[in-house]
């Protein structure tokens with residue numbers, strides 16, 4: 001008896017400690033089973049209390065009257081499937097006649113409290129079927145990406161969404177992206193995660209880091225071209241435009257279309273070419289983009305105009321040539337001058353980290369979703385890395401990238417350095433690898449000598 005009590009006490013204590021220190025492990029060990037049981041037991045009463053039931057239909061009332069049975073109860077949506085996941089529960093519901101997906105999404109906050117879950121979101125799968133995703137704990141507090149993610153070319157699992165799903169940056173679906181955020185909000189860490197995700201893929205990385213290269217130069221072994229100041233950035237962008245024109249010539253030669261067809265009208269892209277002919281896709285990462293658009297003299301203004309023109313051309317024509325832009329900055333609005341809003345309009349994938357004012361959030365989401373603007377402003381200062389991102393359905397979600405340190409990213413880039421392609425048009429911008437950081441040196445070699 002005493003042994004049983006001690007064992008029980010041990011289990012309860014370890015469950016409590018896990019719940020406090022390692023909510024993800026607690027969820028897998030205990031939480032998922034408890035929550036599934038709680039949802040199933042309380043389901044009908046909670047749905048009733050949340051206004052998600054429909055009164056009995058006329059024919060059910062008639063049948064009850066004829067059979068002299070009690071009046072049938074209101075009915076909740078039917079549970080088609082309940083599936084525990086790494087971070088929560090996924091419920092698939094068949095709506096009753098008269099209900100719609102909006103009813104469920106409007107009640108998500110009430111469901112969250114009633115089922116004692118951390119978060120609840122819902123989305124319509126098909127007409128009459130709604131998926132309700134519940135999370136058992138704050139998955140964004142300590143981001144752990146699942147060991148298994150989808151592996152598709154040019155699709156990077158970059159962050160975790162608040163509903164526990166993986167957020168992918170899919171370059172073929174959304175070619176160009178813009179990431180905004182105040183200083184210290186996590187933009188560079190997000191970009192570092194992208195580099196880490198792209199490093200093992202068959203892709204050329206090109207970087208422009210006007211913060212004197214502090215973010216991207218340590219990762220240089222995996223980069224085919226790098227620039228750390230606006231002058232080099234201009235030459236690099238113009239070389240990229242030349243590379244793009246070369247790729248178009250290749251596609252055109254393969255299509256056997258006459259040379260009079262203008263570049264912009266060519267519908268095919270590199271993915272239509274046979275494998276042996278396909279040029280390697282290029283992802284251009286720009287950190288601190290505002291540095292490229294600021295100027296203090298007439299000469300710098302000319303340089304700025306040429307840089308923005310090259311960026312706009314790449315954004316407009318680059319996708320078919322396999323050139324994808326990933327732009328990061330603190331603000332990216334019309335105050336940066338001519339051509340900026342035109343460039344912004346081409347950057348479909350929007351992500352906003354914490355911003356200090358509404359106008360910055362508007363630069364990312366003003367023309368897409370007012371709710372997302374509000375969500376971006378509400379990101380707390382003590383949670384760097386949390387961001388709001390537009391998703392493929394036109395909605396938005398809160399995400400957070402894992403905290404990949406610069407050392408981890410350097411190691412990964414060094415490991416995949418042999419995958420770095422040589423692009424002839426960009427050869428002049430290939431970083432010299434002699435002075436680049438190596439992998440972690442074993443601790444014994446770095447330990448200070450003791451006297």
Ligand SMILES: Nc1ncnc2c1ncn2[C@@H]1O[C@H](COP(=O)(O)OP(=O)(O)OP(=O)(O)O)[C@@H](O)[C@H]1O
Nearest residue numbers: 182183184185186187188189384385400401402403
């Ligand atoms: N996803 C994350 N998870 C945990 N901590 C993070 C995350 N992203 C960023 N941080 C923390 O925030 C700090 C600032 O991040 P980062 O350098 O990416 O900001 P930034 O937006 O690029 O700032 P700046 O505009 O000054 O370059 C990092 O050093 C790190 O400690």
Ligand SMILES: [Mg+2]
Nearest residue numbers: 187188215287
């Ligand atoms: Mg930064």
